[in-house]
Amino acid sequence: MRSKITVVGAGFVGSTLVQRIAERDYADVVMFDIVPNMPQGKALDMLQAGPVLGYDTLITGTNDYADTADSDIVVITSGFPRKPGMSRDDLLKKNQEIVSQVTEQIVKYSPNSILIIVTNPLDAMAQVALKVSGFPRERVIGMAGVLDTARFRTFIAQELGASVRDVQAYVLGGHGDTMVPLSRLCTVAGVPIAELLPAERIEQIVQRTRDGGAEIVKLLGNGSAYFAPSASVLQMLDSIVLDKKMIMPCAIYLQGEYGLNNLFVGVPAKLGAKGLEQVIEVELQENEQVQLKKSADAVKELIDVLGIA
Numbered sequence: 001m002r003s004k005i006t007v008v009g010a011g012f013v014g015s016t017l018v019q020r021i022a023e024r025d026y027a028d029v030v031m032f033d034i035v036p037n038m039p040q041g042k043a044l045d046m047l048q049a050g051p052v053l054g055y056d057t058l059i060t061g062t063n064d065y066a067d068t069a070d071s072d073i074v075v076i077t078s079g080f081p082r083k084p085g086m087s088r089d090d091l092l093k094k095n096q097e098i099v100s101q102v103t104e105q106i107v108k109y110s111p112n113s114i115l116i117i118v119t120n121p122l123d124a125m126a127q128v129a130l131k132v133s134g135f136p137r138e139r140v141i142g143m144a145g146v147l148d149t150a151r152f153r154t155f156i157a158q159e160l161g162a163s164v165r166d167v168q169a170y171v172l173g174g175h176g177d178t179m180v181p182l183s184r185l186c187t188v189a190g191v192p193i194a195e196l197l198p199a200e201r202i203e204q205i206v207q208r209t210r211d212g213g214a215e216i217v218k219l220l221g222n223g224s225a226y227f228a229p230s231a232s233v234l235q236m237l238d239s240i241v242l243d244k245k246m247i248m249p250c251a252i253y254l255q256g257e258y259g260l261n262n263l264f265v266g267v268p269a270k271l272g273a274k275g276l277e278q279v280i281e282v283e284l285q286e287n288e289q290v291q292l293k294k295s296a297d298a299v300k301e302l303i304d305v306l307g308i309a
């Protein structure tokens with residue numbers, strides 16, 4: 001039987017993601033939003049692309065949580081995006097309310113699902129979903145690291161005129177201004193970037209990566225990125241739906257790993273049919289560990305504001 005995936009929020013990220021899932025043809029999809037008729041209209045439009053693109057994916061748009069029942073995986077994208085000049089953290093309270101309400105309903109209808117959280121501020125919203133759901137940490141995972149790493153890989157490939165496929169990298173930490181692009185572990189066809197680029201150029205690329213979301217928010221003027229974010233969620237879904245055991249950076253509720261406790265922070269994670277299957281502990285140098293701790297502290301500040309530690 002095909003997997004059933006629900007995507008909550010049929011806005012830019014949610015609807016682009018549903019189209020991408022449809023093209024994979026490996027799961028049926030339910031797209032939920034509170035706006036009347038809108039998810040139904042988008043779902044119908046996507047269904048009608050099936051004969052042209054060659055997929056048989058069943059796509060249902062709905063305003064009724066009953067249609068999401070017994071989902072295997074639920075992706076939560078509902079919530080406000082930021083506007084130019086705002087930080088992701090400015091969305092904290094408004095999106096906490098939305099993510100809490102949505103999670104309650106999802107748990108009611110799909111108690112065995114795996115949750116992938118996308119709503120910002122990402123790490124704090126993942127913690128809200130974990131607390132409200134009462135699910136084990138293996139079944140509540142945040143999407144940020146694949147996106148941040150994709151940005152880093154894009155900029156490195158552009159700089160060197162290389163294929164993005166040859167660029168490997170890891171961006172760890174929270175999905176905010178303090179994220180930690182690990183340039184020491186970035187390689188191009190196996191060659192460390194320190195041997196290919198001067199240190200100051202690497203530092204500029206690291207900073208552009210940290211500001212990657214804001215750069216797009218500024219250009220768009222009214223909303224934030226959604227093509228690369230939805231592609232990043234799809235990579236996580238591929239590994240879970242197809243039980244591929246791929247390792248990729250995800251926001252995970254840490255319990256002692258990297259010396260961090262009871263907090264969502266981006267780390268390399270193995271994803272499979274059960275959701276999180278293993279946290280991979282890369283040995284960090286002292287300066288990297290300091291940066292990761294600083295990034296975790298920034299997440300902790302938000303958790304303290306929400307009072308959900």
Ligand SMILES: NC(=O)C1=CN([C@@H]2O[C@H](COP(=O)(O)OP(=O)(O)OC[C@H]3O[C@@H](n4cnc5c(N)ncnc54)[C@H](O)[C@@H]3O)[C@@H](O)[C@H]2O)C=CC1
Nearest residue numbers: 009010011012013033034078079080081118119120143229
């Ligand atoms: N983790 C990450 O790396 C990324 C996170 N984001 C975040 O994803 C979220 C969504 O972004 P966009 O899709 O661009 O925004 P959008 O405004 O296009 O879509 C949000 C959708 O959520 C819906 N919604 C609001 N309250 C709801 C509720 N209670 N139940 C169900 N649906 C509800 C709205 O009607 C709207 O259709 C934002 O918080 C954004 O910051 C965006 C890109 C990357």
Ligand SMILES: O=C([O-])CC(=O)C(=O)O
Nearest residue numbers: 082088120213214224225
């Ligand atoms: O920048 C934003 O607000 C949306 C986001 O998280 C990203 O694109 O990284």
